[in-house]
Amino acid sequence: MRDFARSDSPAVQEQLDRLGRLSVPDGRFGLDTIRALLERLGNPHHRLPPVFHVAGTNGKGSTCAFLHAMLEAQGYKVHVTTSPHLVRYNERIRVAGKLIEDERLAELLAQVLDAGEDLNPSFFEVTIAAAFTEFARVPADACVVEVGLGGRFDATNVIERPAACGIAALGIDHERFLLAPEAGTPEKPLARIAFEKAGIAKSGRPLVTLHYPEEAAEEIERIASDCAAILAMRGRDWTSDSLGNILHYSDPGGEVHLPVPSLVGAHQAENAALAVAMLRHQSLVRISEKAIVTGLRTAHWPARLQRLHAGPLTHEHEVWLDGGHNPSAGDALAQHFEGQRLHLVIGMLKGKDPASIIRPLKANLASVTAVPVPDHDYHPPKAFGRGTQAAASVPEALAAIPVGRVPVLVAGSLYLAGEVLRLNGEFPD
Numbered sequence: 001m002r003d004f005a006r007s008d009s010p011a012v013q014e015q016l017d018r019l020g021r022l023s024v025p026d027g028r029f030g031l032d033t034i035r036a037l038l039e040r041l042g043n044p045h046h047r048l049p050p051v052f053h054v055a056g057t058n059g060k061g062s063t064c065a066f067l068h069a070m071l072e073a074q075g076y077k078v079h080v081t082t083s084p085h086l087v088r089y090n091e092r093i094r095v096a097g098k099l100i101e102d103e104r105l106a107e108l109l110a111q112v113l114d115a116g117e118d119l120n121p122s123f124f125e126v127t128i129a130a131a132f133t134e135f136a137r138v139p140a141d142a143c144v145v146e147v148g149l150g151g152r153f154d155a156t157n158v159i160e161r162p163a164a165c166g167i168a169a170l171g172i173d174h175e176r177f178l179l180a181p182e183a184g185t186p187e188k189p190l191a192r193i194a195f196e197k198a199g200i201a202k203s204g205r206p207l208v209t210l211h212y213p214e215e216a217a218e219e220i221e222r223i224a225s226d227c228a229a230i231l232a233m234r235g236r237d238w239t240s241d242s243l244g245n246i247l248h249y250s251d252p253g254g255e256v257h258l259p260v261p262s263l264v265g266a267h268q269a270e271n272a273a274l275a276v277a278m279l280r281h282q283s284l285v286r287i288s289e290k291a292i293v294t295g296l297r298t299a300h301w302p303a304r305l306q307r308l309h310a311g312p313l314t315h316e317h318e319v320w321l322d323g324g325h326n327p328s329a330g331d332a333l334a335q336h337f338e339g340q341r342l343h344l345v346i347g348m349l350k351g352k353d354p355a356s357i358i359r360p361l362k363a364n365l366a367s368v369t370a371v372p373v374p375d376h377d378y379h380p381p382k383a384f385g386r387g388t389q390a391a392a393s394v395p396e397a398l399a400a401i402p403v404g405r406v407p408v409l410v411a412g413s414l415y416l417a418g419e420v421l422r423l424n425g426e427f428p429d
Contacts, residue, residue, distance in 0.1 A: 005089040009102035015109035016089060019123050034125045034155040037116040041129060044136035045158050048143050049079070050284040053159055055147040055197040056168025058328040059271040062263060062301050063168050064146045066275035070295030072097060074287055076141035081131040081156075083124065083148050086303055086323075086418035087427050093131045096140045099429060108134055124148050128155040142285050152199025164206040164282040165229070166274055167197050169267070170216050171328035186219055194219040201229035206281040210274055211235040232281045240273035242266070247296070249276050256289055261296045264305040267332045272296055302428045303417035305336060313424035317398055318407040321421070323414030325349070327356040333411065334360035341366045341406045345397045346384060347373040348412040354383045357412055366406050369397040373416045394420055 005016045038045055052067050054060045061082055071078045080094040093100040100108070112130045121129070128148075135143055142163070147154045151167075170193050186192045194216035201207045207229040209220055217233065224231040232238055238251035247258040247269055261272040275295075279287045303323045308314050322333060325348055342364045348354055358368070368388045370381035381390040391397035394410060401408060410420050421427065 005085065007089060007102065009106065011106035012089070012102050012109070015106055015113060018113050019109065019126060022123055022126070023120060029153045031153060031155070031158055033116075033119055033121050034128065034158055036119055037112070037121055037125060037129045038132065038158060040115040041112065041133050042136075044129075044132045046160070047136040048132065048159070049135075049140050050163035050282075051143040051145055051159050051161075052278055052282075053145050053147070053156065053162045053165045053200055054168065054278075055151040055154075055166070055200050057171040057193065057197075057326065058324075058332070059168035059267065059274070060146055060166075062268055062271040062299075062304060063166060063275050063278075064144045065263070065299045065301035066261065066272050066295055067144045067278065068094075068295075069299035070275060070279060070287060070292050071142050071144070071285070073294035073298065074291035076285070077139070079131075079135040079138070079140045079143045081128065081135075081144075082146040083127070084414055084418075086414065087422045091428050092127055093134060095134055095138050100134065104134070105130075122155075125155045147197075147200065150196040150199070152196050154200075157200055159200075160202065162200075162202060162205055163284040164208055164278040165200045165202065166278045167194075167200075167207070167209045167220070168271060168274055169210060169328055170194055170197065170212055171326055186215075188215050191215040191219045195223065198223040201227050203228040204230065206230045206232055206278070208232045208238075208274065208278045208281050209234065210270060230281075232277060234273070234277070238277045238281075240269070240276070242269035247272065249273055251277065251280055253280055256292070258289075258293055259296055261299060263299055263301055264307070265332055265336050267335070272299075302421060302426070303414060305333075308420070308424050309426060311424040311426065313395060313398065313420065315398070316403045317401065319398070320407060320409045321417055322409065322411045323417040324357065325352045325412055325414070327353075327360075329411075330357045330360040333357070333409070334364070337361070337364050337409070340364060343367045343369070343401045343406055343408045345369045345371060345391075345394055345401075345408060345410045346412040347371045347394075347416040348379045348383075349373055349415070350377040350379055352379075352412070354379055354385075358384055361409075367401065369400070371397050371416070373413045374419050376413075376415055378413075395423065 007013045077096040085091040090099040198220045211234045308319045381388045
């Protein structure tokens with residue numbers, strides 16, 4: 001599978017076409033290629049402002065959104081790289097608060113692709129090399145970097161001295177890559193996931209985590225000890241509880257009472273608390289309680305339990321959008337929509353498990369309609385169970401659902417979510 005990208009700019013599209021022609025490095029793990037590419041570009045990753053590096057199965061993007069919002073509320077200029085993009089490739093590279101402009105993006109991608117032409121880098125390795133090259137060129141006060149896949153062998157893991165590393169929620173996803181047998185790695189699936197995510201830990205730097213089942217927590221503790229990272233685990237080194245409209249947070253530095261985050265979903269309180277803990281457990285970037293409060297209220301992260309505006313796609317329907325595609329995401333959706341009836345429009349990549357979304361929502365479902373995921377291999381309607389209807393697109397699916405009090409949830413893939421945002425004219429900025 002490739003990360004497809006399209007642009008209205010001919011200059012950008014020329015470089016995206018080159019990206020699309022890169023071979024998929026199936027079975028290649030390690031950081032040798034990204035390091036070789038970065039060396040040819042002058043090792044920009046050695047010249048970044050303080051970096052907040054975030055891994056996790058679910059919630060890492062939301063945690064990055066909270067970090068970004070809190071740091072900007074302090075008045076800092078912040079570079080951000082996240083993945084995947086939803087509508088435009090530019091979303092992956094935010095430079096000092098703004099999405100990278102097309103003209104500069106075309107130049108940057110050409111520079112990186114030319115430099116690594118004989119290295120056979122991946123789509124993601126080129127993207128990270130481009131982001132770090134631009135982040136080193138443009139002055140800023142902080143960087144927020146989201147891990148793409150895993151952590152240990154992720155291209156972002158060339159960062160050597162982060163301000164803080166964080167691990168969001170853990171769960172089973174990307175099994176083909178993260179659960180492949182390897183000598184010296186844990187046998188239990190969740191411990192194996194924890195092993196990969198904790199691979200971002202660095203000596204002498206904070207590693208801030210949520211609370212996990214014992215097998216995962218023990219693995220993270222082992223890795224942190226082995227590399228001499230400064231471990232701060234929720235429930236042991238810091239605590240948070242969301243009661244009503246208040247997020248209560250406490251660590252050795254004191255207790256603060258914060259507003260619950262603006263992002264929808266009870267699970268976002270954990271992501272927000274992780275961001276708070278990362279900021280409070282590091283010393284390279286000053287942050288005030290006022291900035292944290294403002295960031296909690298202003299953070300925005302599209303396609304994660306997002307209610308769409310009235311637009312060309314939604315018409316009179318109440319439409320919710322979520323890119324979730326694994327069991328943890330399914331549980332979060334079920335928690336949010338508990339007791340409500342839903343029409344589900346779902347498209348999932350073939351490598352994902354349809355039951356991860358269908359099973360938690362089973363009691364809610366008034367109907368299920370399966371749609372294609374544009375430009376990707378996807379599950380057919382029968383994969384989602386008996387009675388599932390088929391539609392050629394999300395607009396066709398919505399047209400067949402009667403307008404009424406029952407909301408529609410479009411879920412199953414961030415790639416599908418990006419198409420939905422495009423069709424409704426909601427472009428992430």
